[in-house]
Amino acid sequence: MDTKRAARAPAGRRPRQEWAWPPASLLGGLGPDARERLWEPGVLARYPADRVLMREADETDFVLILLDGVVKATGRTEDGRDALLAVRMGGDLVGEFAAVDTRPRSATVTTCGPVMARRLTRADFLDRMRRDPRASDAVNRSIVAKLRTANAHRVNFTGCDVATRLARVLHHLAMTYGERTGAGAVIRWPITQPELATLCGAAEPSVHKALRRLRALGAVSTGYRSVRVDDLSLLHAAAHLDM
Known part of the structure; x- marks a missing residue:
């Protein structure tokens, strides 16, 4: 597959290879070859604004590697409100928890504008983790970073x-x-x-x-x-x- 062509941005935007992912993101911490090996089995997908990509409690297990755009993760509170849990942007991984433990989705993920991503099945995602130690290490560090941020969020807000x-x-x-x-x-x-x-x-x-x-x-x-x-x-x- 011609990855440069497949990752081409919508009209009016810069070519994908010129965009910079945040260094702390999954893709930002990988080199070009490692990134391509990670997302290669996936299907390139574009989503419009306000599209629900994953819904809390659903038993889906695919993974999205965000290439461009922003999504928000929300959870339903006991009184029926939607609480904003986190935001994720181009370079981030979304949906990996359900892919790893096969449990229902822990949050609803919705696009905040046009989003481009690589969609991987659970089988392809786990296969990449087994075959590519660098990708596996990067994904593990990404998950740990999310947990550290959540812990810091709780601690920093105390008092x-x-x-x-x-x-x-x-x-x-x-x-x-x-x-x-x-x-x-x-x-x-x-x-x-x-x-x-x-x-x-x-x-x-x-x-x-x-x-x-x-x-x-x-x-x-x-x-x-x-x-x-x-x-x-x-x-x-x-x-x-x-x-």
């Missing part, structure tokens, strides 16, 4: 007020997934204030108040379903990350 928790969430998103622009960063995917509230573990009115404080500091600016970090150093200070 913090809402403004500090919000600053830490935005700083993490900007540093991990943002596109640096001068002193700040742009988070190029739509995020609502209710979703920010679930990430912060806070009530929406409290998040509104905290956002006003961060805007007054000059750390962030907000628009319709968007947040821009205007000054990462100010946001870093508001998050008390040096404590």
Whole structure:
């Protein structure tokens, strides 16, 4: 298969080989040959915005290697709300838990805009893990990184007020997934204030108040379903990350 042609982006975008995945992502940590060996058995798939790719409690076990775009993972709370658990972007792996343990999906995964991915069956994914130690090691490190982030999220929020928790969430998103622009960063995917509230573990009115404080500091600016970090150093200070 001509992988360059298969991985070609939709019209108007740069060719895939010119895009840079975050170094901390699965694909960002692999060389070109290792990446190709990992995704080669998969089928290239493009999804529109707001498409549910995986649904919580479903017994599907395929894996998606995200090439471009953003997805969000949500979980249903006891009172019927959708809680935002995580975001994943190009370079990340999605769905590997169900592929490894064959249990039902632990979250619903929905596209936040157009997404391009490689879709692998469970059999192909596990076969690559057995045959390619480098791929297996990269996947294991990716899973551990997700667990470490989840643990840090819990620890960092202990005893913090809402403004500090919000600053830490935005700083993490900007540093991990943002596109640096001068002193700040742009988070190029739509995020609502209710979703920010679930990430912060806070009530929406409290998040509104905290956002006003961060805007007054000059750390962030907000628009319709968007947040821009205007000054990462100010946001870093508001998050008390040096404590």
